[in-house]
Amino acid sequence: MPLGTLERSAPPLFKQGPSALSRLAVYSALALFLMVADARFGVTGPLRQAVGTVLYPVQWLMLQPVEFVSRGAGYFQALGAAQQELDAARKTTAAMGQRAHQAELLAQENTRLRQLLALRDRLETPAQAAEVIYDTADPYTRRVVLDRGQVGGVELGSPVMDEAGVLGQVTRVFPLVSEVTLLVDREQAIPVLNIRTGVRGVAYGDPVAGHGGGMELRFMPANADIQDGDLLTTSGVDGLYPPGLPVARVVRVERRADSAFARIYCAPLAQVQGARHVMVLKPLAPDAALPRPEPVQPAPARKGGRK
Structure with missing residues (x-):
């Protein structure tokens, strides 16, 4: 059958409704009426409220994932900001602690320097200030190196002391630096x-005693009048140390029946560990620090010799 002969309309057996053009016109007119009525009289307001009330649970449920993501992002941002503030506070606290520690060290150093200046004014022996550069690398000796040497006027055998007492003696002198042997060195004696009894003695270094080393007053009789707490000062009999300089304090006295001498342990008054600023005194007799040559006796004249 040719295509031109086919019927394009619906069969009469089905129910026919309004045409599409009619529906478009009706719906357009209804929409225009509703818009005019809503604009003039608010006819659709109650309907809009009813629909909004019915759809609110659905809307709330649909917004929960969005709010959850937003809250999670805000929580992590706040956590990151709090962590950054905590790190900044820790850095500030560390800086303030370091500044406080430095201020405390500067205050201690200032106090020691003032004490050294006051000590210099009280001393009758010429003295000059020096600074400890470092400790020597020899583990079997207790020595420090000063920043002054022959150019600065340091002499061999010069006593060295800090604000509390005698620290040691200059045993080596170089052009720019000098080496000081501390009182706690095993080879050092003073x-x-x-002060209490007026008895003289010789104190030797004892690097093993105590944590930082001590001293021992040797060759004292077992019945010697010496007690814990006695103050020992320089006697001045060696010709190097000026008399009256504080040296050590007696901390323990051991008297044994099988020994004629007492074991007397002393603690040096000077800061043998960590000393930084010191005073270098001029020795009373510089030649006493050096070995003196034996005097040469003149040869006796032979009897019967030529005149």
């Missing part, structure tokens, strides 16, 4: 005087 003549001392007991």
Whole structure:
């Protein structure tokens, strides 16, 4: 059958409704009426409220994932900001602690320097200030190196002391630096005087005693009048140390029946560990620090010799 002969309309057996053009016109007119009525009289307001009330649970449920993501992002942002503030506070606290520590060290150093200046004014022996550069690398000796040497006027055998007492003696002198052997060195000895009794003795270094080393007053009789707490000062009999300089304090006395001498342990008054600023005194007799040559006796004249 040719295509032109086919019927394009619906069969009469089905129910026919309004045409599409009619529906478009009706719906357009209804929409225009509703818009005019809503604009003039608010006819659709109650309907809009009813629909909004019915759809609110659905809307709330649909917005929960969005709010959850937003809250999670805000929580992590706040956590990151709090962590950054905590790190900044820790850095500030560390800086303030370091500044406080530095201020405390500066205050201590200032106090020691003032004490050294006051000590210099009280001393009758010429003295000059020096600074400890470092400790020597030899583990078997207790020595420090000063920043002054022959150019600065340091002499061999010069006593060295800090604000509390005698620290040691200059044993090596170089052009720009000098080496000081501390009193706690095993090879160091110093003549001392007991202020309470007036008894003289010799104190030797004892690097093993105590944590930082001590001293021992040797060759004292077992019945010697010496007690814990006695102050020992320089006696001045060696010709190097000026008399009256504080040296050590007696901390323990051991008297044994099988020994004629007492074991007397002393603690140095000077800061043998960590000393920084010191005073270098001029020795009373510089030649006493050097070995003196034996005097040469003249040869006796032979009897019967030529005249």
